Amino acid sequence: YLEHGYDMGARHLKAEAYMNWGLDGFKYWMHSRLMWNPRLKVDAMMDEFLTGFFKESAAPMRQYFKIVEYYTVKPAMGRHELRPDDDPEIVNFRFRYPTQLLSFPPKATEDCLPHLEKAEKLARSFLVQERVRYFRKAFDVARMMTLRYHHAIQAQPMLQKAETLPQGMELLAKAMHKDLDVDQYYKWALRGDPYCVRYPERSMFGATTKARGFAARTLGDQAAVDLITWRM
Numbered sequence: 001y002l003e004h005g006y007d008m009g010a011r012h013l014k015a016e017a018y019m020n021w022g023l024d025g026f027k028y029w030m031h032s033r034l035m036w037n038p039r040l041k042v043d044a045m046m047d048e049f050l051t052g053f054f055k056e057s058a059a060p061m062r063q064y065f066k067i068v069e070y071y072t073v074k075p076a077m078g079r080h081e082l083r084p085d086d087d088p089e090i091v092n093f094r095f096r097y098p099t100q101l102l103s104f105p106p107k108a109t110e111d112c113l114p115h116l117e118k119a120e121k122l123a124r125s126f127l128v129q130e131r132v133r134y135f136r137k138a139f140d141v142a143r144m145m146t147l148r149y150h151h152a153i154q155a156q157p158m159l160q161k162a163e164t165l166p167q168g169m170e171l172l173a174k175a176m177h178k179d180l181d182v183d184q185y186y187k188w189a190l191r192g193d194p195y196c197v198r199y200p201e202r203s204m205f206g207a208t209t210k211a212r213g214f215a216a217r218t219l220g221d222q223a224a225v226d227l228i229t230w231r232m
Contacts, residue, residue: 022138076103151175152207
């Protein structure tokens with residue numbers, strides 16, 4: 001896009017970048033270089049970044065980024081939160097809306113994790129170890145958020161019927177499990193590091209809140225009070 005814009009006569013660009021180094025750090029590096037020369041080849045730049053930054057862990061990190069790119073670019077369809085009756089639309093890049101997590105299903109996290117673990121094992125120097133761990137921690141936030149979202153989405157229809165309530169409660173319990181508590185993970189694992197990931201917007205957990213509401217409605221008034229305050 002930058003090269004095409006330059007060829008069409010564009011000489012200025014307005015863009016935004018957020019403190020998201022643990023997921024997007026290499027993009028900032030590539031983008032700043034493309035500002036000087038929009039004809040640089042992205043694949044060659046990616047090779048340079050991976051081998052220079054991750055060194056002995058470059059190969060598995062390359063596979064990790066390939067998987068992330070596959071799921072990010074692959075069209076994922078969903079319904080808009082504010083217009084649920086509209087036809088499904090592409091949700092991959094729906095900024096701030098939780099349906100963007102439809103493009104990164106639980107299988108994506110399963111595919112990514114072995115490559116990150118291999119990269120950690122291959123890292124020999126302290127610097128490379130810390131770099132891999134940094135990206136791994138950021139990935140863990142994405143993994144926790146998408147698992148929480150998908151468990152809650154699957155639970156919602158089950159929680160609205162008494163006959164499927166037990167199965168729905170099981171999925172809701174998974175969504176609310178302490179292992180997926182992103183707030184606590186951010187506080188203790190990332191130690192509030194603003195450069196690894198931006199603080200997760202609470203609106204991203206709307207699916208879990210909605211699922212709890214369905215369960216409370218089906219269970220009755222007293223159970224609703226218990227469920228609203230319930231935390232695994």
